[in-house]
Amino acid sequence: NAGVTQTPKFQVLKTGQSMTLQCAQDMNHEYMSWYRQDPGMGLRLIHYSVGAGITDQGEVPNGYNVSRSTTEDFPLRLLSAAPSQTSVYFCASRLDSSGNTIYFGEGSWLTVV
Amino acid sequence: AQKITQTQPGMFVQEKEAVTLDCTYDTSDQSYGLFWYKQPSSGEMIFLIYQGSYDEQNATEGRYSLNFQKARKSANLVISASQLGDSAMYFCAMRVWNNDMRFGAGTRLTVKP
Numbered sequence: 001n002a003g004v005t006q007t008p009k010f011q012v013l014k015t016g017q018s019m020t021l022q023c024a025q026d027m028n029h030e031y032m033s034w035y036r037q038d039p040g041m042g043l044r045l046i047h048y049s050v051g052a053g054i055t056d057q058g059e060v061p062n063g064y065n066v067s068r069s070t071t072e073d074f075p076l077r078l079l080s081a082a083p084s085q086t087s088v089y090f091c092a093s094r095l096d097s098s099g100n101t102i103y104f105g106e107g108s109w110l111t112v113v
Numbered sequence: 114a115q116k117i118t119q120t121q122p123g124m125f126v127q128e129k130e131a132v133t134l135d136c137t138y139d140t141s142d143q144s145y146g147l148f149w150y151k152q153p154s155s156g157e158m159i160f161l162i163y164q165g166s167y168d169e170q171n172a173t174e175g176r177y178s179l180n181f182q183k184a185r186k187s188a189n190l191v192i193s194a195s196q197l198g199d200s201a202m203y204f205c206a207m208r209v210w211n212n213d214m215r216f217g218a219g220t221r222l223t224v225k226p
Contacts (some may be wrong), residue, residue: 016117033213033214033217040116040122040218040219041218041219042119042204042206042216042217042218042219043158043204043206043214043216044216045214045215047214048213058195058213059215073121075203088156090158092158098145100148100163100165101163102148102158102160102214104150105157106155106156106157107156107157
């Protein structure tokens with residue numbers, strides 16, 4: 001059981017470049033979300049999805065896009081990377097909106113230079 | 114506004130002793146859930162314990178217990194019989210019905226031999 005898989009684990013980008021962080025889960029979870037974690041701060045919600053075809057903004061959505069074409073996948077796109085997007089990104093999933101057990105991916109370390 | 118506050122940036126505890134990590138929250142919702150996660154140096158987020166706002170009993174999971182004081186809006190984590198492997202960042206988080214999670218800034222726990 002792979003759980004939540006994020007790729008890549010590490011990435012360095014130049015300012016203005018775009019990239020996609022991949023997230024996949026094999027637990028048939030409806031609810032998936034992306035967070036960023038900055039030094040000295042807790043996780044902050046970027047975007048979330050309650051099911052295939054449905055996405056919504058979280059606390060810090062600017063500069064990011066998401067889509068949910070399948071239940072399994074929830075990619076996060078950085079449209080034009082900025083140094084302020086240097087962070088650790090976590091993908092998470094749970095069975096549904098009311099689920100209490102949340103599964104996190106291992107994190108993706110992104111540096112924008 | 115929903116907010117989680119962890120006022121202890123760092124804590125030290127002697128091996129085999131108990132330690133309490135503080136967490137206070139702010140919400141106007143009646144139905145919510147409170148979580149604690151452990152993040153070791155490897156980065157992954159590990160679920161520890163959950164307390165629902167309507168649960169009358171304090172949650173316990175092995176060596177972890179949650180001291181839930183609803184009137185004070187506090188949800189402190191108690192770790193009994195600390196082990197060296199407990200050294201990590203600990204995050205308190207709150208989920209409100211059909212919303213995602215709000216995280217505190219975390220407490221770094223160091224267990225001394």
